[in-house]
Amino acid sequence: MSKSNIEEINRNIYDFKNKDEYDFKIKKGLTPEIIEEISNQKNDPDWMREFRLKALETYNKLELPTWGPDLSELNMDEIATYVRPKTSLNNSWDDVPDDIKDTFDKLGIPEAEKTSLAGVGAQYDSEVVYHSMKEDLIKQGVIYTDMETAVREYPEMVKEHFMKCVPVNDHKFVALHGAVWSGGSFVYVPKGIKVEVPLQSYFRLNSPESGQFEHTLIIVDEGASLHFIEGCSAPKYNKVNLHAGCVELYVKDNAYLRYSTIENWSKNMLNLNTKKAIVGKNAKMEWVSGSFGSKISMLYPMSILNGENAKTEFTGISFAGKGQNLDNGFKVVHNAPNTSSLVNAKSISKNGGICTYRSLVRVNEIAKNSKCSVSCESLMLDDISRSDTIPTADVRTDEVEFSHEAKIGKISDKTIFYLMSRGLTEEDAKAMIVRGFAYPISKELPVEYAAEMNNLINLELEGSIG
Amino acid sequence: MITINETPIRTARNFNINNIKIDELNIKKEILPFNSFKINSEISVLEDVSNSNLTYGLGHELEQQVKENSNKKIKLIIDKDYTEPIELEFLLNKNNPCLIENIEIIVEENRKANVIIKYKTEEDLEFYHNGIIKVISKENSLLNISVVNLLNTKTNNFICIENLESDNANINYTIIDLGGKNSITNYYSNLKGAYSENKLNTIYLGNENQVFDLNYIGDLEGEKTNIDIDVQGALKDTSKKNFKGTINFKKGSKKAKGNENEFCTLLSDKARSIALPMLLCSEEDVEGNHSTATGKVDDNQLFYIMSRGFEYKEAMKLIVKARFNKILENIKNEKLKNEIIYEIDSRLD
Incomplete structure (x- = not known):
């Protein structure tokens, strides 16, 4: 393994930027009028328009977090929350405008689609520009589409699940998401269907001083299984960009879902994302997470183990370099008997980067005979960086085996x-x-x-x- | 309500661990003289405590109460080696219902001593304790110090401990935390001196509706410093414990080591244990480890002991006490050790 191999990798595949061209860009700021305008532009049904306006009210009531990285540089008056690219949704790459297609080509998405994926969604700024899935899955009743199409075509299913797993008052940036969300993916895997090859959605934010607020809603019905991959990147600008997506996962009884993320946002991005899964009886939810990009990241995926024998695993790594403050972790609530969770988190800090592992394990009184094991390891590559481990364990029953261990060192x-x-x-x-x-x-x-x-x-x- | 015992770094508010809120009424306003104090040593008991500000402390109100209204001031200067333990005993009773003490112990260079500080209540009535114990350990000194809380479960217990260590200083702290309706402890060690060491061993045992809030903080600043925190506890009935342990490797603490271990045995499905063991690190060449575990008494161990003829309760007590034994060995007074064991036995019944 020689140094020349290392040098061959070119970071430009993430940092290249296209001209800031769009079909429509909302004016900067956050007012009821702006929310109404987003709703008009997206042709929302009435219930969604009302939902957005209520979410804005909630956003205005909630405080910024009193913990974690300093978010004072975020000024919503300087962020455009909706940017519609100069194309509509396509199901052929040939119909996607050349510069946007080139972007995804450089990121390797069409190639991966051919070789190793069962379906792909690609979002550019605020809208999904490409969505496609293999024919055999369509025949089996699997739905994989953009969120806007889902709102129109599967209104009952969306209404039943949309922001129910992650309620809009969860925290300030969830409320913001509820008000301005756009794009994202909707997946439904019917009972008993095993999707053997992964689906992937890729999120690219090109426009400067803007935000991406995609909503991912996945329902894996009883006995079904799925591996979903999420990738994200953006070119670097001098001013702050914001990502406040929301991922809601419903893993029904006896189902299995693996959610993998490679996050490589540019280093001017504030990544304030929220991900949560509700896991049913005998079901299993696995999170795999690689966090490399962003200036600031506050990301704590969460599993709520609601069904007896539900299981979850979190395997994650954060890598913070110069100017980065990655405050990541995992949350799990054991809310039924015989549930189990396994956490393996690692972090690497170098060149002045800050990595924090922040977590919560809560074992409720009902969760008799539950087990939880957490392991964190932090590696410091120099003495100008920082690495913190801040895990909370809240155990409310005696019939439990809980252990946590952490190591820090060079x-x-x-x-x-x-x-x-x-x-x-x-x-x-x-x-x-x-x-x-x-x-x-x-x-x-x-x-x-x-x-x-x-x-x-x-x-x-x-x-x-x- | 007032908020006390804040952690050095905050985490999410809904994790309910950043601090503890207590009713302001729990802080005693009427302060009477305290005359129920004994010391077994001929060491001079001075009263000119320095009253310097605490780095963390329990909070402004409690800290000011000690500084401005303490009814017992004790300053001990260890300027020779003491082979026998220096024992301080505070007995709260009907005539001395409120203890607000300010203790300062200065261990001079190259000196060694053992100090035992015991708090006890005579009647099962509501009393009040709020104290500060500050230790300044100079170069090459060694202090073994035990703080034994045998208060009843009606008395509020607030205690704040601060250690400042110079080069090669060594403090071994043992805390036996059994009493108190609310037993709130803030423990802070600053290992500024190179090669300085601090061991902290704690036993807590909660029963009825006792609340323990333990906020232990170790700052490692000097090279090759070493802190080792071991906390063993058990919770009965509806008792609750918050353990907040922070080991902070500050810049300059090259080749420092920090270990933190907390084990909580739950003896009731109504008891509640929250733990936040933090490792903070701004230095590269260090070794930090922490571990925490919570669970019930091991079924296999219970089965084994019961198969030898013990009843369930006795077997359970044996297992819990076995975890405490190593720490109890630090108490260098057999009579006091037996008193603690008796107290543990009766609280486990």
Whole structure:
């Protein structure tokens, strides 16, 4: 493994930007008039228009978090919350305008669709520009479409689930999302259907001083299974961009869902995303998360284990470099007997980056015979970075096995010495150790995404060690 | 309600762990003289405590109460080696219902001592305790110190501990936390001196509706400093415990080590345990570990002990006490140790 391999990776695949061209861009700020205008532009049904306006009221009532990274640079008066690209939804890449198609080509999405995915959604700024799924899944009754189409074509299913898992008063940025959401994916997997090949949605924010607020709603019905992959990136601008998406996952009895994310937002992005899953009896929810981008990230996916024997696993890594403050973690509520959760979180801080693992495990009185095991490891690559572990455990019953362990430290000198004695340079030895540290996460990803994650680690490490 | 015992770093408000809210009425306003104090040593008991500001503390109101209205001031200067423990005993009773003490212990360079501070109530009435224990450990000194809370479960107990350690200083702290309706502790160690060490071993045991709020903070500032926190507890009935432990590796603490372990045995399905073991790190070359575990008494161990002829309750007591034994060994006074064991036994019944 030579240094030249590391240098071959070109970060420009994420940082390139297209001209800020659009069909419509809402004026900056957040007022009832702006919300009405978004609703008009999106041709919302009445219930959604009312929902948005109520969410805005909630947003105005809620406070900013009194904990975590400083969000004072976020000024909603400087953010355009809706940018409609100069194209409508297409189901053929040939119909997508060239510059937008080029963007997704460079990100490898059409190629991945051909080789390893059962369906793809691609969002550019505020709207989904491409959506497609393999024919056999359509025949089996699987629905994979953009959220706007779902609101129109499956209103009952959407009304029953939309912002019920993540209520609009959960926190300030969920309320903001409720008011201005646009785009995102809707997936329904009917009872007993196993979707063997993953579906992927990719979110690209091109427009400067804007926000992306996509809504992802996935229902995996009883006995069904799905692997869903979410990717996100944006070019870097000098001013702040905002991502406040919302992911709601319903994993019904005996169902299985794996939700994988490779997040590589640009380093001017505030990523204030919310993800939550409600997990039914004997069902299993797995989260796999790689967090590399963003200036500030506050992201704590959550599983609510509502059914007996429900299980959840979280496997995540955060990598904070210069100027980044990644405050990530996981939340789980054990709300039924015999539930179990397994958390494996890792973080790497270098070049002044800040990584925080923040979590909550709550075992309610009803959750007899539940088990929870949490493991966190943090790696510091220099003495100008920071790494914090802030886990909370709230146990309300005695019939429980709960354990948490965390470690913090640097790369062991002995291990470096050992690898160097086998012929590696110090830099390659350190890079190998970091990849090994991240291996428990990368092995959970489909091979091409694991390769992307390793490339990202190489990129982040380049020039920072040795 | 007032908010006290804030953690050094906040987390989400709905996690209910950043602080604890207590009724203002729990803070005693009427303060009478306290004359029920004993010390077994000939060491001079001075009263000119320094009254310097605490780094964290329980909160402004409680800190000011000690600084301005303490009814017992004790300053001990350890300027020679003491082989026998120096024992301070505060007995709260009908005639001395309120103790607000300000204790300062200065351990001079190269000196060693054992200090035991015991708080006890004589009657099962509501009394009040609010105290500060400040230790300044100079170069190469060694202090073993035990704080034993045998108050009844009607008395509010507020205690704030602060240690400042110079190079090579060593403080071994043992806290036996059994009493108090609300037993609220703020413990802070500043390991500024290179090679300084601090061990903290705690036992807590909650029964009835007792509330324990333990906020332990260790700042590692000097090179090769070492902090080791071990907390063993059990909760009965509807008792509740918040454990907040913070090990903070500050810049400059190269090759420092910090370990933190908390184990809570739940003896009732109405008891509640919240834990927030934090590791904060701004230095590269350090080793930090923490672990926390919560659960009921192990069924296999119970079965084994009961198969040897013990009844359930006895077996359960044996298992809980086994976890406490190692820490109890730190109490260098057999009579007091037996008194603590008796108290644990009777509270486990």
